[in-house]
Amino acid sequence: MKLFLIVSCLFGTIYAQHAGTNTPESAPQISIEKCSSGGSCQQESSLITLDSNWRWTHHVDDYVNCYTGNEWDQQFCPDVATCTAQCALDGVDQATWSGTYGIQVSGSELSLKFVTNGPFSKNVGSRVYLLESETKYKMFSLLNQEFTFDVDSSQLDCGLNGALYFVEMEQDGGLSKYPTNEAGAKFGTGYCDAQCPHDMKWINGEANVQDWVPSDNDENAGFGHFGSCCMEMDLWEANSKSQAYTAHACDVNEPTRCEGQDCGDNDSGDRYNGVCDKDGCDFASYRMGDTSFFGEGSSFKVDSSKPVTVVTQFITDNGSDNGDLVEIRRKYVQNGQVIENSKVNFDGVSDYDSITDDFCTDIKDLFGDVNDHQKKGGLKTMGEALKRGMVLVMSLWDDHEAFMLWLDSNYPEDGSGPGVERGPCPTSSGRPEDVESNQPEATVKFSNIRYGDIDSTY
Template identity: 60%
Template sequence: MFAIVLLGLTRSLGTGTNQAENHPSLSWQNCRSGGSCTQTSGSVVLDSNWRWTHDSSLTNCYDGNEWSSSLCPDPKTCSDNCLIDGADYSGTYGITSSGNSLKLVFVTNGPYSTNIGSRVYLLKDESHYQIFDLKNKEFTFTVDDSNLDCGLNGALYFVSMDEDGGTSRFSSNKAGAKYGTGYCDAQCPHDIKFINGEANVENWKPQTNDENAGNGRYGACCTEMDIWEANKYATAYTPHICTVNGEYRCDGSECGDTDSGNRYGGVCDKDGCDFNSYRMGNTSFWGPGLIIDTGKPVTVVTQFVTKDGTDNGQLSEIRRKYVQGGKVIENTVVNIAGMSSGNSITDDFCNEQKSAFGDTNDFEKKGGLSGLGKAFDYGMVLVLSLWDDHQVNMLWLDSIYPTDQPASQPGVKRGPCATSSGAPSDVESQHPDSSVTFSDIRFGPIDSTY
């Protein structure tokens, strides 16, 4: 009933068949200049980190936040023994789709476990992620954040994952995009269970504040473009650059781990260059009943402008527009002392912001917008997720952060939520029915999708 593929003596990460893998469909629009759009059939796949991992006799390889010592004494043995299984998307993970709409529910009480949050990727076909080249293009979607309280993050973003999930680069990975493998981002996360087709069991330590997660020796790094991180009280869009192309398994200092005091010494810019309207001086723009009323769905337009206006040009600006109630609403204008009054992300904006806020300018050091554009040339995979924050309670998005700095200091106040808000134990118990709905994804030349 179960199969694992072995090529000679080569060990490999296989897939189980206890649960059929049926990807929820999600259509999107591919647009042309002038606004003519064609519907494209797609689907979404759940990240492998959320999936049941077991051996051929259905014994758990990973349980809670620890690996089985007998099945996973080392990476290669673990990868040989363990299978990644299919997913019951709605019953176990609270993921449902209809036409061009995708809904992610925060807490789902399934038949065998309680699931918290989720992360999915847009598929082109059963074994490949949809790849987007963003330069000189715009990406548009509609989002309903009305059911997301402080401490929650309904996120839509791009990362430079491998199109096939890593199967062509790593022969040990037989699961691939079909089972959601190959994730990476600019935080170089260490909690990824399988990286480059191998179990991340070396030096694995269960997280003390998360009963479902741990950290291994390696991290999974790649450039990340956060189009959307939001709840109903705060939102930001943020590019993060890495100096490596595509997914990269980091080790030691190149991971830039904050806990080791090396946050800015790794291959990725973990801070990024964010545009959060609240943080940039407009506290009445985004929220229930405000200019953008988060009690209602809103359409979000993000434009990636090149210096010469061509697809091959150097990325020079990231613009943001909103559409709600039949009106196009421009992004807020910066209102911070020492900064120019722009309303988009440029290299000048990032340099001025870092200086005004007293932040380390790792964005410039890692290559600025031109560096981001080079990652776009590699191709980007679309990620949609809903999560809470076991590290700092999402305060970096919607509250005062760092909490040891005065709220009056420029850049510290990022949203109206209390510093006591956002603890995962609170949001999981008090807001389990929270959800985010993404719909009407459109992609095409600038000014073609809205």
């Protein structure tokens, strides 16, 4: 056993996902606030880091790409071990944040631009995380708490998604858990979510090159053998046409590299056999039958042409941080007025206005959806993840798989009945080639992030 450990340690010093030094990392600061009962809020200084998938991946101590477009260079990446040993993730400096990735931070505001034509390549979308220090993600434990932010989605048309959500990543991005990971949270490693994405270039400190297949409709993406699964709590998925918030529970309670059936891949018919609830339990006003609640203009209760404050409350059964999650409640604030969430508007179903287990069961029965939410433990399981702590993610993206129709149009396209209509966009919308050419300047802005006791942040 001692010999095995010695050999493993020696191997780890050679076979490792490296942190590059060609470009020094310069994480921008962003201010957030922690609030307590009575409305007293204290400012906290945090940092923003860019997800590893967007970062330059190059040969160690050189300027030669290991990954170009949507393919790994076979010279450096003929297999997992060789690629992991020979390739490095690099830093993002001040000029690159805006000039290459279209990301700007000022005070409490984060701005994400959709398409940026940089000096070396065209960047599409982005995904960033909140850090508490240079090497650790900020962990939010939100059971019996609320989380609030301002968002401007007015520039996002059909097919785009400006998202703010939480996932159960390792606080250090897997730096301490995986000897092959030398990059860690500083370089945006360790992403996972309930979709168990296969497009991650690095999982558990190793290059995801095994069985890598370049995407046939995305020049920047591909799919590897492994996926990366974990709990996910979507607080905001939206454009100017429609919005939703969704709880995704999993059978695993930590970031988990999956393969085969556990990934729940659609292509293999295993969507509901995997470790995570990919559908989730969602509350989307338009899908719930209230088509006049959210949209552009003063005729809607929440006017998406203007910034809005979004409040999400995680209610426990006993009103304590140690209780079970029983409700996820939503409020909005706009023009100085608190706007209560919309209600379910279908005959034969209670007029629910929040996510509860009863809501999930009744609405999935009405829609004819598989209740994987209940199978994966429902809100109790989601609450356990919120208690352990989750990482904040903010992103802007288009959808090369389902064209974002599940958010803002009819989905499935040929479906009928309650729950199919999810937004006013035509089913012909959302094609990435159209979205990227017609909306390159589209930008989402998140600001004034606050968290704390119930009813203390707005």
